[in-house]
Amino acid sequence: MKNSFEVIVVGAGSMGMSAGYYLAKRGIRTLMIDSFDPPHEQGSHHGEPRLIRHAYSGGKPYIHLALEADRLWRELEVASGQKLLVRSGVLNMADLSAGKFTNRLPDSDEAGVQVEMLDADEVHRRWPGIVLPESFEAMYEPDAGYLYSERCVAAYRTLALAEGAMLLPYNPVQHIQADGAGVRVRTRAGEFSADQLIVTAGAWFKSLEPFVSLPIRAVRKTVGWFRGEPNLYDAGVFPGFTLGTENGGYYGFPSINGAGIKIGRHDGGLPWTPGEQAAPFGHLEQDEGDLRRTLSTFLPLAGGELLKGAVCKYELTPDEQFIIDRHPLYTNVLLAGGFSGHGFKFASAVGALLADLIQHVSTTVELNTFSLSRFNQIKS
Known part of the structure; x- marks a missing residue:
């Protein structure tokens, strides 16, 4: 070389x-x-897939960057001849005490991002596998989805x-x-x-x-794949999702080819230093426990057998x-x-x-x- x-x-x-x-x-x-x-x-x-959405809380810079990224992912699909992006839709759900999605609407509308605001009853009508308290609102992005990372x-x-x-x-x-x-x-x-x-x-x-x-701290994060009711949570009928609760923020994906509902927690995590061996999934009770409790509360028929667990790393700025x-x-x-x-x-x-x-x-x-x-x- x-x-x-x-x-x-x-x-x-x-x-x-x-x-x-x-x-x-x-x-x-x-x-x-x-x-x-x-x-x-x-x-x-690692641990496919990853969400791609456009109505971002960071405002115009992130929305415009997300739309440009979407365009380039489509170009990469053509150049590689592979399916990389699936437009499953992404359902963003949150307790109103954790923030309001309506703050994103002006910038999203200006950028041409299509969104729908839904209440808890409408969410359950469209996706019967989701049960939300009345204090929750949702913002659905039909053109969003996930990437095979x-x-x-x-x-x-x-x-x-x-x-x-x-x-x-x-x-x-x-x-x-x-x-x-x-x-x-x-x-x-x-x-x-x-x-x-x-x-x-x-x-x-x-x-x-x-x-x-740099002001970057690395943390150990865990994700899990759980067996759920296929007619409710399989790819093709269920969207990607984010979920903001009083007990933390979560994200997830439909079951793809029988892999199970994937869910992870966005906040929290254990400090990690480069070169250290990260503790395997299951080392802590909350590795599975946080995820399972969240599924039981909001996606009650998705919290079946744990099919797989994985550890990854976040690199967080303040x-x-x-x-x-x-x-x-x-x-x-x-x-x-x-x-x-x-x-x-x-x-x-x-x-x-x-x-x-x-x-x-x-x-x-x-x-x-x-x-x-x-x-x-x-x-x-």
Whole structure:
């Protein structure tokens, strides 16, 4: 393998592999480096699928980014010849004490995102497997759905390599050095140089200190797949969903090909440090207990046998919003992280955006939303 490139991407998961593809497609000599062999189970993209929705609580920047991501996922389907996106609809449900979806309607309407506001009775009429208290409201997005996340990463990998990108798996980064003239990245396979660097290290950002220190904390998260009544919860009749309750926030998916209803909890989680072995699913009572209790309350016929449990990692910023910015000391280094458990749907658009920033192409993305400057204490 040659040692000199135009761009090196550190972290070739969902964001990094996407960026690698768009860079290579534009004729930029690109090396992607990963500690594992993507798609893999050491980050945040395994355990398909992932929700994609557009009426976002973050307002216009997130709505526009979600719509652009949707367009690029459809392009990836065509380029790869694979089914990656399923428009199952997504039903967002929440206790009114946890927030109101009506706050999202003006921005969503302006962007042309179709939504329907539903009360608890209407939700149960359409999806009899859901039982909501009268204090709940719901917002249904018929054009939303889910992405096969591992397929997406694999598709980007195949296409990136076909476009000439290089991939160095199983090589944790040992050291990064940068200055205005370029960057050097050392792994056990040797030292590699480039004009510019993209760091998309996910929950592993802390392993790159002191080169960069971001306000990102990594946590262990669990998801489970449960047997449910097929006529109520199977793909084709049941949507993806989010659920905000007084006891926490949850998300889930219909049973796909008999895999079971998938459900995870968005908040909470155990602190995790890169290099540590995350405790397996079932290590704590709440790994299954939180999920099962939530199903019993709101999807009562979906809480059957636990068919599978899995552990993944969140990379959380203090405000749970993304970081997409240049390194505070090195303008030829781009940082993208802190995707906080809701970032995968944006991976296609983030990868294309990073390629734009590398080439200094103008963008309509409101970058101030993702700027490091919103945090008061950033070490570099």
